[in-house]
Amino acid sequence: MKAIVNVGIVVVIIIVATIGIFFSKNLDIDENVNVVSESKQEKIQYVESNNDKLEEEKESDKNNKKVNQNIIKEVTIFISGEVNNPGVVTINSDKRLADAVNKLGGFTQDADLNKINLAMKIEDEKHYIIPKIGENIETSNDDNNLDIKGEENNLxxxxxxxxxxxxxxxxxxxxxxxxxxxxxxxxxxxxxxxxxxxxxxxxxxxxxxxxxxxxxx
The missing domain is CATH 1.10.150.320 (Photosystem II 12 kDa extrinsic protein)
Structure with missing residues (x-):
């Protein structure tokens, strides 16, 4: 009788141990599933975040291109005086007076380069006169940009x-x-x-x- 009781206790212990192991494995599986699920979610969020950044950068590039197109345009000016081929020239507005003169064949040997600012920005519909050495041409300063003009008293x-x-x-x-x-x-x-x-x-x-x-x- 005593042996039977001992056998029963052993069987109960084995059953309890088996149940404990079973629940422990299930718990690990659930935790692993949760960890994998969280990892996938983080990857999805990371990809979505990068996609948003790429879209923002593309939109920013488009806006910058539009701004540059609006800023840079063609202007037409008249250059006379000591230029090899005086006349009307059309050039991009981001160019300087020196660039416009070069399109007209450059300066003559008599040009007085000390009296003009070759680095000035050009403006549409303006008349620029390249003075001769010893010639006086009045200048005006408009918005810090030197603009050489033939004034009435200089004609x-x-x-x-x-x-x-x-x-x-x-x-x-x-x-x-x-x-x-x-x-x-x-x-x-x-x-x-x-x-x-x-x-x-x-x-x-x-x-x-x-x-x-x-x-x-």
Whole structure:
């Protein structure tokens, strides 16, 4: 009888131990499942976060491109004076005066580079005059950007100018200046600046280069 009781106790212990082991394994499985689940969730959140950042960066790049396109545009300016090919030039607004002059063949040997700011930003529809050595051209400072302009009192009066003043005009040498003086002495004063084309040696091209620099008043 005593042996039977002992056997029963052993069986009970084995059953209890087996149940304990079973629940312990299930608990580990649940914990592992939870850990794996949490790990997957973190990866998903990480990927989603990176995707959001990529989208923000793409949007930022698009906005920067739009801003740059709005800032940089083409402008058209007129450059006369001591330039190899005076005339109208179209160039990007982020360029400087030196860049625009280079598109017109660069400066002449008589250009006075000490009187102009070649690094100035150019503005649409402006007239820039490159002065000759010894020539005085008034300048104005607008928003800290030097803007060279031919002011009314700096225009050459073709009805009164002497040879030296006429010679300061681009493309007009001493010989042509003499012809201008002879023409007005023989035919009277010019009634319009266009009449200077009646002087031998001044054609349409040369007139276009000097028309904004001369006056009859």
């Amino acid at each position: 050459v009066n073709i009805n009164e100018a002497d040879i030296k003043e006429l010679d300061s005009l681009p493309g007009v040498g001493e010989a042509t200046a003499t012809k201008i003086i002879n023409h007005r002495e023989e035919n009277g004063k010019f009634k319009a600046i266009e009449e200077i084309k009646n002087v031998n040696g001044i054609g349409d091209k040369k007139y276009e280069n000097i028309k904004d620099m001369i006056t009859i008043k």
